[in-house]
Amino acid sequence: MYVITAPTSTIGRELVDDLLGRDVPLRLVVRDAERLAPQVRERAEIVEGSHGDPAVIDRACEGADAVFWLAPGDPAGSSALAAYVDFTRPACEAFVRHGVQRVVGISALGRGTPMAAQAGLVTASLAMDDLIGASGVPYRAVTCPSFMHNLLHQVRAMKEQGMFSLMSDPGLKTPVVAARDIAATSARLLLDDSWRGSGEVACLGPEDLTPIEMARTLSDVLGTEIGYRQTPGAALKERLTGFGTSEAMAQAMVDMFDAKNQGMDKAVPRTHESTTPTTFRQWCEEVLKPAIGA
Template identity: 75%
Template structure:
């Protein structure tokens, strides 16, 4: 029995499909089961509720061999610690209580670097990894740079204004990763019963790109000029709080991008094993372009 949290997320959906194709027996923890495709609901066990809830995650872990763990984005959280380690603490107790053997979690690059010491969600994610590993399970943190998927939130601005914006230095080359490639790595680890102990598995897209280079690729794919605009930290925070993000979480996000600008995502050496297949151009053609054209 494999337990999958956040099964309707950008990582969770392809992960569930991959594991079902492998013939795995799945139990999904979902706040809203109606967001699951009917053909998926017919083939899985369901536990309805938040996986941050003590009773929900306790029921989900009963008899589980392995768990996929993804702490959901929570812009309204009082701080990053609450959003990651606070949210995860009930699960760690459930892992130990039910003797869960293996956990695969989604986390961030940067362990052991000075940049990670004050990097908002990254710092909190690494503390979450330590908390899970301390529960006694075998643990693999799938550590990632920024997701290509995040650009979908700017599909309207790309279509209507011909621009996308971030805090990132326009000339900083860094890795990106497609969520489907993260899901494929997680599926492989969940299906493999041979690994033990605690460790990290990096997922780096096949190329390092700057925002200016991303804009060039977007322009070619969409057939129109797309520009990149760097947003100062203060304006970035204001934009987030305007969307309802708490002050502390907005500051945490600004701290994360400041750390990325100082090389946080560039510290992980690229290897054949850590390099994932989906290029930014391919992702733009297959995912972003249809969203912009919709």
């Protein structure tokens, strides 16, 4: 039995579809089962509730061979460590209690860099990895740079203003990765019973791009001029808190982008194994362009 947390997230949906295509027995932990597609509900066992709830995750892990772990990162959390590490503590106890054979989690690049100690959400993600690894369960952290799918939050700005904005340095080349590739790597690790111990597997995408280069690709694919504007950290924090994000979590987001702008995501050497296939242009054509046209 394979347990999938956060199955309605962007990565989780891709992973569930991948594993169902292989006829893998799935148990999905979801707050609201109605958010799952009907065909998914018909083919998977459902455990309703938060996977941060000790009773829920304990029930989900009973008889489980492997678990996919994705901490949702509560925007209203009291701190990044509470949102990632404290949220994960009950799961670590359940993994051990039920003899789960392996856990695959979604995390971030940055381990071993001087920036990682003050990188907000990344610092908390790496601490979460350490917590799971210390439990003794075999663990692989799928470590990722920025996600291509985060640009879906800016569809309206692109349509109405011809612009997207990030805190990223406009001239800094960094990797970006597609959710489908993160899911494919996660599926491979979940199904592979040969690995042991604790470690990381990076997903870097096939190319490093600056935001300016991304804007050029967006313009080309969408057939209209799309520009890039760098958002100052203070402005990003103000925007996030205006949407209801806690002060601590907003600052953790700003700290993460500060660390990325110092080159944190460039610290992992690109290898054949860490280079995933979906290009930014391909993602724009297959995912973003339809979203813009909807």
